[in-house]
Each structure stands twice: as structure tokens, then as C-alpha cells.
Amino acid sequence: MSEFRVVSSEFRNPKLYMVIILGDPKKPKKRYESPKKVWDLERISTESKLIRQYGLKSSRELWTFATRVKKFRRYARELLPLGEDGVEKAKPMIARLVKFGILTEQTLDGILSLTTSDLLDRRLQSLVFKKGFAKSIAHARQLITHGAVTIKGRRITVPGYLVSVDEEPAVAARVSA
Numbered sequence: 318m319s320e321f322r323v324v325s326s327e328f329r330n331p332k333l334y335m336v337i338i339l340g341d342p343k344k345p346k347k348r349y350e351s352p353k354k355v356w357d358l359e360r361i362s363t364e365s366k367l368i369r370q371y372g373l374k375s376s377r378e379l380w381t382f383a384t385r386v387k388k389f390r391r392y393a394r395e396l397l398p399l400g401e402d403g404v405e406k407a408k409p410m411i412a413r414l415v416k417f418g419i420l421t422e423q424t425l426d427g428i429l430s431l432t433t434s435d436l437l438d439r440r441l442q443s444l445v446f447k448k449g450f451a452k453s454i455a456h457a458r459q460l461i462t463h464g465a466v467t468i469k470g471r472r473i474t475v476p477g478y479l480v481s482v483d484e485e486p487a488v489a490a491r492v493s494a
Contacts, residue, residue: 349380372454393428418482442476
């Protein structure tokens with residue numbers, strides 16, 4: 318029997334009630350925040366430079382990583398006034414950022430100095446290009462999406478995959494049969 322009860326007469330179908338209250342399972346939540354000023358020339362020019370430099374598909378891909386950095390920094394700002402308690406609460410986040418090689422100094426100030434470029438440098442696409450497996454950043458993206466890149470023997474087809482420090486030496490190009 319379903320646990321969902323009909324609240325009012327307009328929700329006669331329990332499945333419809335579940336979709337309205339819990340959200341549609343086919344549509345994941347948005348993982349990025351779009352800019353407040355859409356036609357800001359300075360923002361557009363810096364974004365287009367980053368998109369070209371890191372071989373991103375669209376601005377949305379850049380906004381996703383910018384949102385991640387924004388959330389890390391916001392959490393660090395909230396914990397900064399707490400002193401030692403804030404440092405203790407931030408240890409799991411600091412450990413995760415160190416694991417991915419994003420953070421060098423293990424303090425809240427280190428988190429506050431993070432930029433979007435720091436996160437974009439740890440993408441699989443960037444590392445494949447830096448290791449010399451691809452002739453260009455766009456070629457790196459194509460190699461990844463076509464399944465020619467593996468990490469520890471596992472084929473990864475997501476160019477935005479964040480590579481941890483442990484996985485970095487295991488990034489390899491697959492030998493085609």
C-alpha cells in the first residue's frame with residue numbers, strides 16, 4: 318500500500334501527488350547558478366577565455382564549476398568566525414579538496430583563495446592534454462568521449478571527471494585493437 322495520502326480532492330492520483338511533492342525523478346536538480354547580469358561584457362570575455370583555455374562545451378559547464386567553488390568558499394566564510402570549532406568542522410571538506418589536489422594550504426584561508434581555474438585544472442580533459450595524450454584540448458575531449466582514456470583500467474567517458482591525486486598517475490590512453 319502506498320504511504321502517500323491524498324491531501325485534498327485535487328490530488329486523487331497518488332503518483333501525481335508524489336511527483337508534485339517530491340519532484341520529478343527524471344529531471345535532476347540544477348547544478349549551477351547562472352549569472353545575475355546576463356549581458357556583462359567583462360564577465361562574458363573572461364568566461365570565453367576560460368572556455369577556450371579548458372575546452373569546455375558551453376558556459377553552463379563553466380558555471381557548474383564556478384558554483385562548486387562558490388559553495389566551498391561560502392562554507393569557509395561561514396566557519397571562519399567560529400575559530401577552532403570552524404577549523405574542526407571544515408576538516409572533511411579540506412581533506413576532500415586535498416585528495417583532489419585542488420587545495421595546497423590546508424586552512425580556511427586556502428579555501429577562500431580558491432578559483433574556478435584551480436578546479437578546472439583537475440578535470441580529466443585538462444590532465445589528458447597536459448600529459449601529452451592529445452594534440453589540443455579539443456582533441457583531449459574527443460578522446461575521452463570516444464572512450465580512448467582509462468583510469469586504473471576503467472574507461473571514463475566524462476571530460477569533467479575530477480581526477481584525484483591518487484588516480485593521476487593511472488591516467489592512460491587505451492590501445493585500440
